[in-house]
Amino acid sequence: MKRMFMWMLALLFSTLVGAAQAEDVLLGAGDVLKVSVYGNPDLTLETRVSETGSITFPLVGEVAIGGMSTSQAEKKIGGLLESGGFLRKAQVNIIVTVLTSQQVSVLGQVLRPGRYPIEGKRTLTDVLALAGGANPEGGDVITVIRNRNGKSTREVIDLHDMMQSGDMKQNIELNGSDVVYVDRAARFYIYGEVQRPGQFRLERGMTVLQALSVGGGLTLRGTERNIRIKRRDAGGNLQVLTAKHDDLIQVDDVVFVQESLF
Structure with missing residues (x-):
């Protein structure tokens, strides 16, 4: 019962914090976007980001947006439309309809193992909440493999200790391609x-x-x-x-x- 309470507390915390941290999605290969320009319906485009991180947009051609947030990509496309003399003031809007580039893999003893999208900032407890928390065989020890600048690091986190102490420093922020593994209980x-x-x-x-x-x-x-x-x-x-x-x-x-x- 005590262990279940700790897991439920972690999931509740992640729900509250996740809502407060939502912000722009970082765009990457495979993402499907709907791009529109206010007042110019002929420029509306639904497209997929290429493996090189670019899209082809009417009038301006190829635009590299990989690694940008949606707001940054909007400004870039708008700037190209204005600098090219196509529009005087371009108000670009991007909606991500399918997010595939920024996904975290959640494996091991969780209720719903799989890949989950990172929309804005997502912490470890956020992602565990998406996966439904630990199943009856799951323990409190979680291994996180993080990929940064082409290098992988491994971090072992004790969820029970983190929640008991209230020290959320180990509730680390996750990025796309990170792996979360919930180990079997001892x-x-x-x-x-x-x-x-x-x-x-x-x-x-x-x-x-x-x-x-x-x-x-x-x-x-x-x-x-x-x-x-x-x-x-x-x-x-x-x-x-x-x-x-x-x-x-x-x-x-x-x-x-x-x-x-x-």
């Missing part, structure tokens, strides 16, 4: 004399006693004495530890509950 394993042996979600701060509860408690033959934990150390070596009730469970721990001797 797991632990329990077997032996428990009612429901198997793998389970590892909650933060989970103790051995809580792990027994998740496993349905002991069988009639089980004992809480001499519980063993099998754990890999930093070097990958397997350790077998005798566990106390208040010891913390770690990622991929295997908990073994022994049979009582009496």
